[in-house]
Structures are given as C-alpha cells and as structure tokens.
Amino acid sequence: MDFQLTEEHDMIRDTVRDFAENRCGPGAEERDENEEFPVDLWHEAAELGLSGITFPEDFGGAGMDYISYAICVEELSRVDPSMGVTISAHSSLGSNPINLFGTDEQKEKYLTPLATGEKLGAFGLTESMAGTDASGTRTTAVLDGDEYVINGSKLFITNGYYADTYVITAQMDKEKGNKGISMFIIEKDTPGFTFGKKEKKMGIRSSATYELIFENCRIPKENMLGEQGKGFKQALTTLDYGRIGIASQALGIAQGSYELALKYSKERTQFGKTLSEFQITQFKLADMEIKIDAARLLVYKAAWIADAHHTEGSGVTAADVSKSAAIAKTFASETANEVARQGVQILGGYGYTRDYAAERFMRDAKITEIYEGTSEAQRMVIASHILRD
Amino acid sequence: MNIVVTLKQTFDTEAKIALKDGKIDDAGVKQIINPYDEFAIEEALKITEADGGEVILVSVGGSETVIRTGLAMGADRAVIVSDPELADVDEWAGAEALAKAIGTLEYDFIIGGRIAVDDGSAQVGIRLAEALGIPSVSSILKLEIADGKATAVREIDGGTETIEVPLPSVLTAQKGLNEPRLPSMKGIMAAKRKEIKTLTLADLGTSAAELAAKAKITDYSLPTPRTAGKVIPGEPAEAAAELARLLREEAKVI
Amino acid sequence: MSQGIWIFIEHAKGDIRKVSLELLSQGRILADEKGEELVAVILGKDAAALADTVGAYGADKAVVVEDEKLAGYTTGAYTSALNTVIRKLEPSALLLGNTAIGKDLAPRLAQRLGVGMASDVTGIVSDADHVLSFKRPVYAGKAFADLVLTETPVIATVRPNTFPVAGADASKKAEVITENVEIGAEDLRAIVKEIALAASERPELIEADIIVSGGRGMKGPENYVILEELADVIGAAVGASRAAVDAGWIDQKFQVGQTGKTVSPTLYIAAGISGAIQHLAGMGSSKVIVAINKDPEANIFTLADYGIVGDLFEIVPLLTEEFKKLNA
Numbered sequence: 001m002d003f004q005l006t007e008e009h010d011m012i013r014d015t016v017r018d019f020a021e022n023r024c025g026p027g028a029e030e031r032d033e034n035e036e037f038p039v040d041l042w043h044e045a046a047e048l049g050l051s052g053i054t055f056p057e058d059f060g061g062a063g064m065d066y067i068s069y070a071i072c073v074e075e076l077s078r079v080d081p082s083m084g085v086t087i088s089a090h091s092s093l094g095s096n097p098i099n100l101f102g103t104d105e106q107k108e109k110y111l112t113p114l115a116t117g118e119k120l121g122a123f124g125l126t127e128s129m130a131g132t133d134a135s136g137t138r139t140t141a142v143l144d145g146d147e148y149v150i151n152g153s154k155l156f157i158t159n160g161y162y163a164d165t166y167v168i169t170a171q172m173d174k175e176k177g178n179k180g181i182s183m184f185i186i187e188k189d190t191p192g193f194t195f196g197k198k199e200k201k202m203g204i205r206s207s208a209t210y211e212l213i214f215e216n217c218r219i220p221k222e223n224m225l226g227e228q229g230k231g232f233k234q235a236l237t238t239l240d241y242g243r244i245g246i247a248s249q250a251l252g253i254a255q256g257s258y259e260l261a262l263k264y265s266k267e268r269t270q271f272g273k274t275l276s277e278f279q280i281t282q283f284k285l286a287d288m289e290i291k292i293d294a295a296r297l298l299v300y301k302a303a304w305i306a307d308a309h310h311t312e313g314s315g316v317t318a319a320d321v322s323k324s325a326a327i328a329k330t331f332a333s334e335t336a337n338e339v340a341r342q343g344v345q346i347l348g349g350y351g352y353t354r355d356y357a358a359e360r361f362m363r364d365a366k367i368t369e370i371y372e373g374t375s376e377a378q379r380m381v382i383a384s385h386i387l388r389d
Numbered sequence: 390m391n392i393v394v395t396l397k398q399t400f401d402t403e404a405k406i407a408l409k410d411g412k413i414d415d416a417g418v419k420q421i422i423n424p425y426d427e428f429a430i431e432e433a434l435k436i437t438e439a440d441g442g443e444v445i446l447v448s449v450g451g452s453e454t455v456i457r458t459g460l461a462m463g464a465d466r467a468v469i470v471s472d473p474e475l476a477d478v479d480e481w482a483g484a485e486a487l488a489k490a491i492g493t494l495e496y497d498f499i500i501g502g503r504i505a506v507d508d509g510s511a512q513v514g515i516r517l518a519e520a521l522g523i524p525s526v527s528s529i530l531k532l533e534i535a536d537g538k539a540t541a542v543r544e545i546d547g548g549t550e551t552i553e554v555p556l557p558s559v560l561t562a563q564k565g566l567n568e569p570r571l572p573s574m575k576g577i578m579a580a581k582r583k584e585i586k587t588l589t590l591a592d593l594g595t596s597a598a599e600l601a602a603k604a605k606i607t608d609y610s611l612p613t614p615r616t617a618g619k620v621i622p623g624e625p626a627e628a629a630a631e632l633a634r635l636l637r638e639e640a641k642v643i
Numbered sequence: 644m645s646q647g648i649w650i651f652i653e654h655a656k657g658d659i660r661k662v663s664l665e666l667l668s669q670g671r672i673l674a675d676e677k678g679e680e681l682v683a684v685i686l687g688k689d690a691a692a693l694a695d696t697v698g699a700y701g702a703d704k705a706v707v708v709e710d711e712k713l714a715g716y717t718t719g720a721y722t723s724a725l726n727t728v729i730r731k732l733e734p735s736a737l738l739l740g741n742t743a744i745g746k747d748l749a750p751r752l753a754q755r756l757g758v759g760m761a762s763d764v765t766g767i768v769s770d771a772d773h774v775l776s777f778k779r780p781v782y783a784g785k786a787f788a789d790l791v792l793t794e795t796p797v798i799a800t801v802r803p804n805t806f807p808v809a810g811a812d813a814s815k816k817a818e819v820i821t822e823n824v825e826i827g828a829e830d831l832r833a834i835v836k837e838i839a840l841a842a843s844e845r846p847e848l849i850e851a852d853i854i855v856s857g858g859r860g861m862k863g864p865e866n867y868v869i870l871e872e873l874a875d876v877i878g879a880a881v882g883a884s885r886a887a888v889d890a891g892w893i894d895q896k897f898q899v900g901q902t903g904k905t906v907s908p909t910l911y912i913a914a915g916i917s918g919a920i921q922h923l924a925g926m927g928s929s930k931v932i933v934a935i936n937k938d939p940e941a942n943i944f945t946l947a948d949y950g951i952v953g954d955l956f957e958i959v960p961l962l963t964e965e966f967k968k969l970n971a
Contacts, residue, residue: 007454008577011461015571049574062574267940402901402921406785413786424902480750481759506901508781508788510762512750515718519754524832525718527747540836544896545743547847548840554833564902565895603759607776608789615927615946620939628951629961632933633969635949640931642910643853643877643966 005067012068016075019048024080031082031206032360035198037162038206042086046117050076050087055099059107060115066241066303070248074299077252078259081364082206084252088245089158089207090114093372094121097167097183097238101226110165110185122163123242124154124212125235132377134169134232135178139214141170146221148184150214153196156371160210161195164188167238168212169231181231185223192217203363237318242372243325244306247299250329250336250368254295257336257343257361258288264347264356275346284346288339295332302328323385330378333368340365390442390534392433393491395501395514396426396459398451402506408609420455425502427462427569428562432532433500434463435567440534445494449478449486453585460580461572467583468494472590472597479602480508484516486600489593491521496557498539503528503561511561518559526552528563645733645795648674650702651725652685653744654693661850662740662803664700669767669806670738671701677773679735682706683817686724688714691819698817701809705817706732712826715838716744719830722751727824729756734796736775738767741800742849749800759792761799763905765928775799783901783924802928803850804907841896844875848897851880853910856899856926858884860915860936860955864892869956870914873963876970882906882926884916900925914955918943935959 005013023044031038045051053069055061062068069091077084095114098106113119130136139152150170157166166186173180186193196211226234262285265275275281302324308316340362344351351358369375400406401419408414422430433444446459446467456467470486478486491499499518504511511527518525530549531542540553544563572580590596621628621635636643650670653660667683674681683697684706690713694705706728712720725748729737737752739745741763753760765787766778774791777799781788792798848854855874857867867881874881882899883892899906901921911929916922918934918941926932927946934947935955944950951958 007457008581010454011458011572011577011580012574014458015573015577018571047573048571049576053574057578062578064574064578068574267942400782402783404782406782408786413782479759481754481757484754506783509779509783510760511746512753512760512762515747515750516754519722519751525751526833527718528743545838546849547843548838550835550839551837552833553836564898603757603793604761604790605759605793606788606790609781610787610789612784612787612927615932617945618948618950620944620950620952625951625953625957626961628953629958630965632949632951633962633965636910636931636933637969640910640948642931643969 008064009067009071012064013071013075015048016050016072017078019045020076020079020083024076024083028080028082028206029354029357029360033354035200035205037208038083039162041083042120042162043117045083045087049117051090051117052095052115053091055095055111055115059099060112066244066306067300070244070299070303073245073248074252074255077249078256080206081249081253081361082204084249085158085204085207085246088242088249089123090121090163092242092245093123093238094159094163094165094167096241097123097225097234098185100237101183101234105222106185106225114165119164120159120162121165121167122157122159123238124157124166124168126155126157127153128155132374134235137169137171137181139168139170141172141182141184143221144218147218148221148224150184150186150192150217150219152214154212156199157210157212158207158371160208160212161198162208166212167225169235172228176229178232179229181235182228183225183231183234184219185225186217186219190217190219202366203360204367239372240318240322240325241306243329243378244299244302246368246372247302247325247328247332250332250365251292251295251299253336253361253365253368254288254292254332254339257340257358257365258285258292260356260358260361261285261288261343261346264350281346284342288342291335291339295328295335298328298331319385323382326373326378326381329368329373330375330382333365333375336365336368390436390440391445391496392437392442393445393447393494393496393499394426394429394433394459394464395487395499395517396430396446396448396451396456397423397502397505398448398455399423399505399507406611408611411609413609420452422455422458423502423505423507425504425506425562425564427502428564428566429500429502430459430462430464431567431569432562434570436534442497445496447487447490447494449483449490450475456585457580458572460583460585461576462570463576465583467585469585469587470590470593471587474597475590475600477602477605478600479604480510480512480516481603482600483513484520486590486593486595487513487517488520489595490588491517498534498556499559501559501561503563514559514561521559523557523559524554525559525561526554527561529560530563530565532560532566645735647680647682647732647734648677649682649684649706649734649737649796651737651739651745651748652683652693652697653740653742654685654687657689657692659693659696660740660742661808662742662801664808665803665806666738666740666801667697667700667702668809671809673767673769673775674703676769677735680704682734684708684725684728684737686713686721691821694817694819696811698815699811699813701815702817704820706820706822708822708824710824710826712831715835716748717831717833717835718747718751719833720826721748722755723826723830724824725752726755728822729796731822736795736797736799739798739800741802745800749798753798756796758794758796758798761790761792761797764799764801765805765907767799767801783921784905784927785924802905802907804852804909846878846880848880848882848899848904849906851906851908853877853879853912854882854899854906854908854926854929855879855912855914856882856884856916857887857893857914858916858922859886859890861887861892866956867893869959869963873912873959873966876963876966879912884919884922913943913947914959916943917941918946
C-alpha cells in the first residue's frame with residue numbers, strides 16, 4: 001500500500017494548476033456570466049496535451065494513467081469546473097469509446113486527432129425519453145446500401161456544437177430492446193446533422209450543452225463503433241470510466257470551494273476576531289477537509305483500479321471498475337455539494353454575491369450529482385454489484 | 390547551436406519562511422526551478438527549436454525531481470553537481486563549480502536567470518562568465534543570435550541598452566525576455582527517458598575544501614512585521630485632505 | 644594590510660548619483676569607526692571634475708581613473724580598471740550602489756579578485772573587531788541574512804535609499820590620486836550598440852523618495868494619467884503591481900515586487916493594489932506606506948501606515964488637488 005504519487009503526477013498537477021490559475025481563472029467569472037464556451041482555452045489545453053492524457057502514444061495520446069487524468073480534471077475544476085467537464089467529456093465520453101471499441105483504422109482516423117486536441121469530442125446517449133433508463137432510446141439507425149441513415153435527437157450534449165466528432169447510440173432493432181442499440185461515429189457538418197437549442201443552465205455555464213438533431217443523416221457503414229447490438233453495453237462501460245472524470249471534477253470543485261472559504265475565514269474579522277478563530281468556523285473547515293480527503297482517496301482509488309484493470313494479470317475486473325467509479329462519483333459529488341454550500345455559508349453575504357467564486361462553485365457542484373448517472377443511478381449500480389455476489 | 394542553461398532549485402515563491410535552529414527551515418517546502426531560470430530555458434528552447442542543437446541543463450545542487458521539470462519543458466539532458474561534502478555554497482563557489490562542470494561540455498553559449506529568488510544575490514551568472522573568461526551580458530530582455538554573436542537588449546536604470554558580444558558568452562535572463570512554457574503531458578512523459586548525469590566534486594577535479602565559501606552567513610532573522618496604521622474615515626474629499634495633512638505634519642514625508 | 648573604505652562613484656553628465664552620496668555618508672561613519680580612510684573611486688572620461696564633490700561629502704581621497712574607454716559603462720573595461728587599482732592600493736572594502744551598473748560590475752570584479760560579495764545590502768555594521776557585517780534580504784525580503792566576507796577587499800552593493808545623505812561641506816577637500824590603467828582588447832569584447840533612455844522627468848524608480856503605484860484597481864492603461872498627475876505634483880516616480888503589468892496596462896520596467904524592482908522610498912502610495920505577498924517583497928521596506936483601495940479587506944491595509952477605503956478614481960485626484968494647495 002503506497003499513497004505516494006509519482007514525480008510525473010506532481011509535475012502534471014503543477015502544470016495543470018498553473019494553466020488553470022493563470023489561464024482559466026482570470027475569465028472564468030465572465031464566461032460564466034456570458035455562458036461563453038472558451039474555444040481558445042480549449043486549444044491551449046490541447047497544446048499542453050490535456051486532450052489525450054490516457055490514450056496510447058501511438059494514437060496521439062500521452063500514454064499516461066488514469067490517476068494523471070483524475071489530477072488533471074481535479075485541478076482544472078478547482079478553478080474552472082466548466083473547463084474540467086469540457087476535458088472530461090471530450091476524453092472519457094467523446095474519445096474513450098473509440099479507444100475502447102474502435103478498430104485500428106477508426107482509431108487512426110478519429111482517435112488520433114481527438115487525442116492531440118486537433119478535434120474536440122462529444123458523446124450522445126441521453127434523449128428526451130431516455131435518461132437513466134437508456135432503453136428508451138428512440139434515435140434510429142437503418143442500413144441503406146453502404147450507409148447508415150440516422151434519425152432522431154440527443155439531449156443535453158456536453159461540448160455539443162463546438163465538438164467535431166460525436167459518438168452516439170441509436171436503435172437498430174426495437175424488438176431486441178437494449179440489445180438492438182449500436183454505437184456510431186458522426187462528424188460535425190455531415191448533412192442531416194444539426195444542432196437544436198443551447199441549454200440555459202444553473203451551473204457549468206461556460207460548458208456548452210446542446211441538442212443534437214439527426215434528420216436522414218447518412219454516415220458511412222464503417223462508422224459503426226464496436227459490435228452491432230452492443231451499443232448499450234459499450235455505453236455503460238464508457239460511463240464507468242467517465243464517472244472517474246466527473247468524480248474528479250467534483251473533487252476539484254470541493255477543493256476550490258474549501259480553499260476560498262479557508263482563505264476568507266482567515267482574513268474576515270467579526271467581533272474583533274477572524275472567522276477562523278471561531279470554533280464554529282473551525283469545525284466547518286475540519287468537516288470540509290475530512291470529506292475532501294475521503295473523496296480524494298476514493299477518486300484516486302477508482303483511477304488506480306481503472307489502470308489496474310488494463311494491467312495484465314492484475315485480476316481487477318470490469319465490474320471492479322464500474323463499482324469503484326460509482327462509489328467515487330457518488331461520494332465526491334455529494335462532497336462537492338456539501339462543501340460548496342458550506343463555502344458560501346462561511347463567506348456569508350459576500351458568498352451569495354457574484355463578487356466571489358463561492359456561489360459559482362455551489363451552482364457548478366449540483367450537476368455532478370446528476371450527469372453521467374444521477375446519485376440515485378449510482379446507488380443502483382453499486383447495489384447491483386453488491387447483490388450480484 | 391548547443392546551449393547550456395544554468396539553473397538552481399529554489400523554494401516555491403509562495404513558501405512561508407520560518408527559522409529553525411538559526412537557519413531557514415526547509416521542512417515541507419515545495420521546491421521549484423528558480424523562476425528566472427525558466428526564462429533562460431524558454432529562450433534556449435526557442436533558439437534550438439528554430440536552429441537545431443541541444444539544450445543542456447547544469448545545476449549545482451538540486452534534486453532530480455526539480456531538474457526533471459526543466460527536461461519536461463523540453464531540454465535535452467541535464468548535469469547536476471551533487472556531493473554530500475558540498476554544503477554552504479556561496480556565489481563564488483557556485484560559479485567555480487558550474488565553470489568546472491560546464492568545462493566538460495561543448496556549447497555555443499550559456500544562459501541562466503539573472504537572480505535566484507532564494508538568496509537574491511544575482512551574482513552567479515556574471516561570476517561564471519568571469520570564471521570561464523568569457524563576456525557576459527546581464528539582465529537581458531531580448532536576444533538575437535547570429536554569426537557567432539549575441540545581440541542582447543539589457544535593462545539599465547531608466548531604460549535599456551543594446552549590447553553585442555562574441556560567443557561564447559554568458560547571458561542572464563530578466564523577466565520580460567519571454568513567457569516560459571509549461572511542461573506538456575508529452576514533455577513530462579519524455580522527461581522520464583532523458584539523461585540526468587550526476588557529477589561529484591571529485592569528478593570535477595576539486596574538493597569541498599577548495600570550494601570553501603568566502604561569504605559566511607552568521608545569522609538569519611525575520612523582518613519585524615508591519616502593523617496596520619490608521620484608516621482615515623470620512624467623505625472622499627475630507628479623507629484626502631486629512632491624508633495630505635497627516636503625510637505633511639505627522640509622518641513628515643512630503 | 645589592506646586599508647581604506649572605497650566607494651564606487653556612479654555619475655552621469657557631471658552629476659553624482661544619489662546612491663553614491665548615500666554611500667559616501669555611510670562610508671564616512673564606517674571609516675571613522677574602523678579608523679580607516681574613506682576613498683571615492685571615480686572612473687570615466689572627466690572623472691577628476693568630481694573630486695571636489697566627493698571631498699565635500701566626506702571622502703579623504705579620490706582615486707581617479709580617466710580614460711576614453713571608460714567614458715560609458717562596460718562590464719569589461721570597468722572590471723579591468725577597478726581590478727588594477729584595487730590590486731595596487733589594496734582597500735579593505737568596496738561599496739557600490741545596487742544599481743544596474745553595481746549589479747553588473749560587482750560580481751564580475753569579485754570573481755576576478757577571488758573574493759565574496761554581499762548583494763542588495765540594507766544594513767552594515769562594524770563589529771568590535773572592525774569586521775563589517777552586512778544585512779541583506781533573502782527569500783524576497785521574507786527573511787534577512789547577516790553575512791561576513793572572509794577575504795579582502797569585502798565588496799557589497801547597497802540598496803538605494805538605505806542610508807541618508809549627510810550634508811555637504813565645501814571646505815573639505817579630497818586628496819586626488821590619479822591612476823592610469825591598461826584597458827586591452829580582451830576587456831572590450833562587448834560593444835554597446837545603443838542606449839535607449841526613457842524620456843521621463845520623474846525620478847528613477849529605485850532611487851525615488853516617493854513612489855505612487857497602481858495595481859489591478861487601475862482598471863486600464865488610460866487611467867495611469869491620474870497617478871502621473873499626483874506623482875508630478877509631489878515629485879514622485881510611478882510604479883505598478885504585477886497585476887497591472889501582466890494586464891498590459893503599463894510597461895514591465897515600472898513593476899514593483901518580487902519579479903520587478905525592489906524599492907525603499909520614504910513614502911509609497913499604493914492605489915488599487917491588494918497587497919499580494921509578491922508585491923510586499925518589493926516595497927515592504929518603504930518607510931511610510933499609504934493604501935487607497937475600495938476593498939476594506941485588502942491585505943495592503945494590514946501594513947499600511949495610512950489607509951483610505953474608497954474609490955481611487957475619486958481619492959487620487961482629490962489628493963493631487965490637496966497637495967497642489969499645500970504647495971501653493
């Protein structure tokens with residue numbers, strides 16, 4: 001048992017922290033206010049290699065482990081949670097299915113530009129009638145000659161509109177239910193593929209969230225990703241890894257909220273003492289630290305398990321990845337909400353204003369309990385693993 | 390073009406300074422590359438990226454972990470002078486040791502930070518040039534290398550001056566020279582595979598006795614913290630008038 | 644036995660820089676304590692003309708080296724000339740200002756002489772055995788080190804505004820010692836191609852008695868004019884925090900702080916500066932600090948001698964008007 005991060009992990013944290021504080025931080029408030037997706041910052045992040053951390057070097061990635069990825073999303077989210085989810089959705093959802101299920105040709109053509117950050121990725125699973133229950137998928141794919149014809153729409157798609165490459169699920173055989181669902185790669189600007197409304201959100205307002213609309217959208221046959229009829233299962237596996245990203249985002253939000261509250265409590269005086277000299281504040285800070293520390297251990301453990309699963313002879317199964325990621329996401333997202341809420345409380349009236357990031361962290365925290373599986377869905381996943389044995 | 394970059398490991402600039410047993414306490418302090426040396430690395434990388442060649446980092450003391458950050462930025466290899474006998478290195482000894490280590494390398498010029506943020510001496514780069522018997526230009530804001538010459542704009546009081554020196558020379562980097570890059574993910578991975586050579590004093594043909602410091606620190610102290618003075622109340626016009634009066638009559642500084 | 648405290652005299656256009664006068668004044672005190680003579684060393688084309696001035700400020704002797712090749716400062720020629728006269732006359736100490744020239748010259752000279760050196764000194768004491776001990780800031784002013792130098796001459800560069808200038812006494816004369824030196828091709832490898840001095844009537848930042856400095860609260864480059872107006876009324880230099888420099892509002896040469904200039908004025912007026920530790924590193928030794936900031940929680944108020952919580956765009960012009968009235 002070793003809790004020591006490697007030299008590389010420390011270096012990654014330094015790099016991403018520097019980028020987050022000096023590049024993402026200064027405009028974060030304004031972008032939140034204007035609901036503006038930072039195209040330039042995405043390119044800068046890609047230049048640093050944040051677009052392809054876990055992907056193989058052969059396909060443009062850095063070939064790093066999931067702990068590196070977790071640290072990256074955590075550090076971005078500590079300053080700018082919208083940037084955190086942009087990278088997380090691009091990597092875990094838009095690119096990773098191609099890495100996990102793609103052929104070498106598909107990886108060469110689609111994963112490489114995603115990993116190098118030349119292109120931005122997104123993932124389309126959710127529909128108006130298919131949320132936690134993905135079996136409600138109504139988007140269809142029909143083979144017509146050498147092409148699939150896609151019809152339907154996808155909702156709440158992170159990085160939508162700005163992304164170049166989309167991985168989506170579509171129903172091919174309704175009779176078969178979930179086993180009729182397959183996965184496809186669709187490029188932006190394919191005729192018949194358009195965008196619906198941009199969502200106006202409570203938080204992560206500088207992350208883009210759009211509806212995808214497919215109207216007789218024809219894509220080449222070779223753009224089916226993975227096996228026919230395995231799309232649903234592949235989507236669940238994709239989400240297992242994706243949850244490590246969201247758990248890391250939640251961890252970063254908690255850390256950012258806590259640090260702000262800590263700093264403020266040492267500066268703000270009331271009744272002739274700093275807030276930090278009051279025991280009530282001290283206990284709040286201690287509780288925050290306890291939860292964040294626990295969340296970090298769970299998130300890094302989930303990342304470690306994801307790495308171990310890919311290591312020959314580790315004995316770590318896909319089920320272990322699924323369960324530990326669900327546990328990490330549930331705990332970290334609930335921690336983020338609790339800590340961000342207490343953070344606002346410590347800042348008092350100032351915390352409620354937009355002069356401080358506390359309220360932004362609180363708004364941003366909420367989504368981590370919802371997307372890539374609600375906390376309720378996570379508990380279903382965890383319970384299914386417990387009860388299966 | 391092969392470029393030697395001298396660098397030094399220093400405390401993180403955010404670090405709190407405390408004393409322990411009469412010395413600066415380094416327990417739990419994050420160590421980084423001296424920020425001014427990062428300007429030097431960046432400049433060297435920009436030149437070799439354009440014209441080819443190697444960037445070699447040379448440090449007296451410092452851990453592999455910190456030096457590797459420089460390799461992650463893109464430098465090709467590193468040499469560290471490390472010896473348990475080497476304690477209390479002053480600027481003279483630092484320059485002598487660097488000169489001996491650099492003497493074993495082939496290079497076109499040397500660049501380092503103009504100052505280290507720990508001791509704040511701003512001596513070593515210039516001393517190194519003297520130890521090697523080559524010219525130096527300190528505190529540079531702009532650099533062009535062409536035809537075996539360096540043309541550098543350096544900061545002087547109240548302005549700048551442009552100086553031309555033949556190579557090899559030592560240049561010391563001032564803030565403003567460039568914006569240092571962050572190590573990229575690929576750079577961090579590549580740094581693992583790059584060579585860091587460690588040289589002892591014996592390897593350099595010298596000894597701790599020969600490099601005994603000529604500047605000896607006898608004591609460290611912490612500054613007396615300033616305390617908050619008067620906040621002048623009232624409407625802006627009243628407060629401004631009162632401040633002017635206090636500066637003239639009480640503080641007597643105007 | 645080496646003898647004599649030497650002060651390196653910086654001069655331009657026939658005027659001696661203030662920091663050199665500060666060093667002559669403090670050097671006089673140290674020389675008297677040690678029972679040594681105070682010597683001004685003047686290099687340049689028309690160096691002898693300054694001998695009367697250094698005498699008036701307390702120098703017993705003036706070592707004068709006149710040479711065309713010393714007309715303007717170059718590292719090589721100045722190091723060579725000083726090295727020659729120091730080896731011949733063997734002073735016990737050489738003090739220079741911690742100026743652009745001092746910072747460039749002193750380390751090179753110290754290495755050539757094989758001696759230690761103290762940079763950016765903010766205090767000098769002569770102990771019971773007449774050994775000079777130098778106090779200097781380390782870790783960007785977050786601590787101070789006292790150091791002694793084991794070999795002579797001891798060399799130090801002293802931060803401007805550290806010591807007061809004593810009054811001049813025109814009746815005192817310095818004995819002039821003229822030295823000739825050989826400056827060879829080896830000393831002239833660096834060629835000064837161009838000198839670009841900013842056309843400013845305001846005092847040099849590091850030597851200014853008063854500095855008016857603006858930070859993030861300035862909101863934009865166009866607003867510096869209100870600081871300049873105040874500066875011109877009270878004879879101040881204009882400075883800036885890193886936030887303002889990084890925002891591109893003002894040139895980096897005006898930056899005060901850890902990665903900028905270190906200043907020690909009598910009065911430092913910080914307008915719209917929050918007081919980050921990196922900024923304090925550059926101005927914490929100012930004698931009087933004034934803070935003007937709209938945020939009552941700003942860190943700068945914890946160390947300012949006088950503070951006004953308010954809008955700098957209102958306060959600063961009002962302050963300018965007040966000083967105009969007082970000056971009238």
